[in-house]
Amino acid sequence: MKRSRLAKWIVGLLFAGGLLWIVPLVHISSLVSSSSENSSDAADSDGPNATKLAEILWDETLLASRDKAHEAAAVLQALESQPEKAGETYGSSAGLGRGFMLLLRGSGTIVAIQRSHVALAIGDNSEADVLILTGPLFGNALRDGSGIAEEVKLLSSQAKNRLSEELNRLVEERVTPALKQEAEVGKRLRFVGCAEVKVPSRFKRPLKVTPVSITFE
Amino acid sequence: MNTHQAKRGFSTILFLCMTLGCGSTDDGNSPNSANSQTEPIEKGRIAVVVSTLDNPWFVVLGETARERAEELGHEAAIFDSQNDVEKEASTFDTIISSGYDAILLNPTDAEASIANVRRAKESGVPVFCIDREINANDAAVSQMLSDNYSGCVELAQYFIEVVGEEGSYAEILGLSGDNNTTNRSQGFHSVVDRYPGLKMVAQQSADFDRTKGMEVMETILQGHPDIVAVFCGNDAMAMGAYQAVESAGKQQQVKVFGFDGAEDVVRSIAAGKIQATAMQFPKKMARQAAEFADSWLSGAREFEQKIPVAVELVTPDNVEQYGDYGAKE
Numbered sequence: 365m366k367r368s369r370l371a372k373w374i375v376g377l378l379f380a381g382g383l384l385w386i387v388p389l390v391h392i393s394s395l396v397s398s399s400s401e402n403s404s405d406a407a408d409s410d411g412p413n414a415t416k417l418a419e420i421l422w423d424e425t426l427l428a429s430r431d432k433a434h435e436a437a438a439v440l441q442a443l444e445s446q447p448e449k450a451g452e453t454y455g456s457s458a459g460l461g462r463g464f465m466l467l468l469r470g471s472g473t474i475v476a477i478q479r480s481h482v483a484l485a486i487g488d489n490s491e492a493d494v495l496i497l498t499g500p501l502f503g504n505a506l507r508d509g510s511g512i513a514e515e516v517k518l519l520s521s522q523a524k525n526r527l528s529e530e531l532n533r534l535v536e537e538r539v540t541p542a543l544k545q546e547a548e549v550g551k552r553l554r555f556v557g558c559a560e561v562k563v564p565s566r567f568k569r570p571l572k573v574t575p576v577s578i579t580f581e
Numbered sequence: 582m583n584t585h586q587a588k589r590g591f592s593t594i595l596f597l598c599m600t601l602g603c604g605s606t607d608d609g610n611s612p613n614s615a616n617s618q619t620e621p622i623e624k625g626r627i628a629v630v631v632s633t634l635d636n637p638w639f640v641v642l643g644e645t646a647r648e649r650a651e652e653l654g655h656e657a658a659i660f661d662s663q664n665d666v667e668k669e670a671s672t673f674d675t676i677i678s679s680g681y682d683a684i685l686l687n688p689t690d691a692e693a694s695i696a697n698v699r700r701a702k703e704s705g706v707p708v709f710c711i712d713r714e715i716n717a718n719d720a721a722v723s724q725m726l727s728d729n730y731s732g733c734v735e736l737a738q739y740f741i742e743v744v745g746e747e748g749s750y751a752e753i754l755g756l757s758g759d760n761n762t763t764n765r766s767q768g769f770h771s772v773v774d775r776y777p778g779l780k781m782v783a784q785q786s787a788d789f790d791r792t793k794g795m796e797v798m799e800t801i802l803q804g805h806p807d808i809v810a811v812f813c814g815n816d817a818m819a820m821g822a823y824q825a826v827e828s829a830g831k832q833q834q835v836k837v838f839g840f841d842g843a844e845d846v847v848r849s850i851a852a853g854k855i856q857a858t859a860m861q862f863p864k865k866m867a868r869q870a871a872e873f874a875d876s877w878l879s880g881a882r883e884f885e886q887k888i889p890v891a892v893e894l895v896t897p898d899n900v901e902q903y904g905d906y907g908a909k910e
Contacts (some may be wrong), residue, residue, distance in 0.1 A: 458863055459724070461891025463907070501774045502734045518718050518886060521764055523732040529771055562893060563737075563908075 369493045396560030409507060411462065414521065418530030421512050422538075426531070426576055429485055432557045437486050440569060447564035455561065458513050463562040468573060470533035471554040471581065474547055482547045483570065484555070488558040496578070498540045501532035505574045509558030535574060543578045552581040553556055582751035612805050625682035627657045627871070632687045632713065633663040636789060636817050639687065641813075641906050642712060644692040648661050651869035654727055655682075655878070657871075663754065664788070666693040667820050673697040675702045684708045684875040690758040691716045711871045712863065714760045714887070723884040724874055725866045729761050732859040732892030733768030734842065739894060740773065740812065740838055743833045747778035748809040751801045755814035755821060762786075763815050765840055773812075782808060787818045794821025802829050810836040816858055823855055838876040842895060842906060851900045852868040860893045863906050 434454045441524035450535035451457070455464030475492055480499065483492035507513055507528045516524055547553075555571035588854055633645040643659045650657035660676070662669035662786045666689045671793050671857050675685060676701065688694035698708045698720040710724035739749055744750065752769070755762035755839065771781055783801045787793035794813060801808065802825060811826075813819035819839025826835045842860030849855040873884060895903050 406885075457891075459728070459885075459889035459891070460869060461728075461864075461889075463891050463892075500772075502738065502772050504728075504731050520769070521714055521730065521760055521887075525764060525767055526769075528730075533670060545790055562891070 374434055374566075376515050403436045406461045414520070414523065414526035414530045415439055417516075418527055420528075420532050421515065422531065425512050425515060426506065427510045430469065430488065430576060432511070433469035433556050435466040436573075437570075439466060439468055439569060440486070443561065443564065443567045443571075446568075447561075447567050451561070453566055454508065456511075457511075458517075462564060463560060464564070465505055466559045466561065467511075467516075467556070468571075469508045469556045469561060471552060474549050474553065475551060477547050477549055481572070482543060484553070494555075495572045496557065496568045496575050497572055498544050500538075501505075501535055503532075503560060504528045505558040505560045505575070506531040506535065506576070509560070509572050510576070532574070535576070539575050539578055543575065554579045554581060556573060591896060597705060600887075601794075612651055614649040622682055622879045623654060625655045625874075625878045626680065627655050627683045627685060627874050628660060628676045628681045629657055629685045630660045630662060630669065630687065631870040632662050632669075632675070632689050633664045633789075634659075635664075636791075637845070638816065638843050638861075638863060638906070642687060642867050645864045645867035646711065646871050649868045650685070650874065653871065654877040655883070657873065662687075662689050666697075669694060669771045671698050673701055673815070674722040677701060677706055680862060681706060682878055686710055686721070687711050688713045688715050692758065695720055697748065705802055707874070709877075710862070711866050711870045713740050716760070718800055718836075718886050721875065721886075723870075723886060723888060725869050725873075725888045725890055727761070727861045727866070728889045728892050729764040729840070730768035730771075732861070733765045734772055735773035735892075735894045736838060736857060736859050737769045737839065740810065741776060743856055744779070744810045746776045747797060748822075749780045749782045749805060750806060750812065751783040751785075751798075751808055752781055753783065753794055753797055753801075753813045753818050754786040757786060759789075762789075762814055769782070785899045787813075787821070789815045789816040789817055791821040794818030796821075797823045798825035799828075802826070802831065802835075808835060810838065810856075812838045816838060816841035816846040819855055819858065823849065826855075829897055842893075842903065844904065844906060845872065847895060847900060847903055850895060850897055853897065857894060857896045860895050860903055860906075860908065862892070862908075866890050871885070 439454045451464040454467055457464040470486050472486040474482055475485045475490055476483035481495040481497050484494045484496055486493040555575050556577045557575040559571050559573045561567055629643050629646045633637050634637055646906045647657040647659055660672045660840045684706055688710055691714055695715050695717045701708050710721045712727055714724055714726050782805045785797050787797040811822050813822050816839040819837050823837045826832050836856045836857050839858040842858055846855050846858045
């Protein structure tokens with residue numbers, strides 16, 4: 365090859381190589397950063413479909429979490445004797461604040477039925493220890509008390525709020541109708557549910573519980 | 582070397598240039614990516630950027646953050662964005678070029694403020710958001726956010742107790758573009774809309790401003806003289822709305838509800854005027870943000886991206902337990 369032609373090749377190659385270095389044909393991004401950026405964009409722009417997400421989490425997380433529920437009798441006693449410690453032992457909290465969420469199970473006798481709740485006595489007395497809420501249901505007890513909050517923590521606040529609404533709707537659809545229909549004073553039932561304690565130092569029974577499952581004995 | 586071999590050689594080299602040039606990018610967008618700071622900074626400079634200093638609640642937020650930063654040994658200064666994202670952007674330019682080490686940000690807009698936070702991050706300045714959210718998980722180091730939605734869920738349940746399940750009411754909204762406006766309204770409506778006897782006859786924004794709140798309420802009262810309640814997206818607007826209600830002589834008829842836990846509204850509740858508010862704990866959020874910045878400057882890099890801060894309902898029944906932008910322990 366003649367030298368001049370070789371020189372031209374070399375110059376052309378260097379130019380092309382430099383151009384491709386600066387403006388490559390493809391760009392490879394780190395899997396970690398691209399996935400976190402993409403997932404955050406997908407999660408925060410409109411958020412996932414709350415209805416579908418609630419149904420998935422209901423089956424995969426909420427119902428599965430029932431095994432981790434604490435005995436309501438023990439929790440109530442701890443709340444009255446050492447409220448802050450009760451939170452450390454039995455509660456979960458998602459951020460800063462005095463309160464915490466609880467995941468509870470228990471059984472008791474129905475002592476009263478009201479439009480918004482069924483009152484349950486867990487011990488031998490006739491006074492209500494727990495109010496099983498029958499609707500309309502509000503708040504984040506289900507989302508934050510069941511472990512779901514941890515799975516969705518990077519969603520936008522609005523997406524998480526919609527999720528809470530959908531979870532509450534599922535309770536009103538799947539749990540509380542049978543409770544309202546079958547509840548009678550004197551009947552016994554077993555429950556699993558979530559509750560919020562806002563200000564532990566001021567806790568007084570009865571504790572309001574959003575039910576996850578109800579079984580009449 | 583013959584021509585054919587030379588061409589093969591050059592093609593190989595060209596191919597290598599193509600593939601090596603497509604190398605992985607460090608776009609700096611992973612959350613807590615390393616910045617230029619490698620040594621701990623004992624006495625840093627921290628900028629506290631507040632959305633507005635026209636509202637006393639935000640003044641408390643900013644001043645608490647500054648005081649805590651100074652207690653921790655840093656120099657701190659407050660900047661006022663005047664509810665203007667362009668002003669916030671130029672403030673960020675100033676902060677970055679002046680060599681500040683960290684920013685505590687109360688964002689002006691959940692979307693538009695993202696670019697400002699990313700610019701700071703790319704310049705090696707960590708940003709900690711306070712009270713208001715930005716809609717990105719890979720820009721700020723951490724975001725301390727009042728749980729506005731559940732605060733308003735609780736407030737709305739009290740609204741039902743006080744107002745009843747029938748009647749017409751109004752809603753005065755905060756700034757559009759602020760997630761807090763949406764979250765509060767959504768939380769409120771998630772409850773109130775379940776009661777078909779309650780009808781919202783007016784819904785208008787007053788930009789979280791007291792004077793605008795009063796003007797909007799005056800207009801609402803003229804158009805809807807029979808309303809029985811108004812929910813205001815913050816306490817400044819609630820104070821303005823109450824002024825309008827009082828001027829119209831309707832303080833017995835129209836019940837006013839706010840949100841924030843501002844000192845003047847807490848006093849108003851104690852005096853039997855405004856019905857309720859939700860305490861947001863600005864001092865707790867501000868102190869935590871300053872402490873996070875201090876931890877960062879000391880070398881910490883693991884922070885929760887979003888930290889909800891609980892909100893507590895303040896009513897005439899428990900108002901004596903609250904004051905000074907928090908709970909009396």
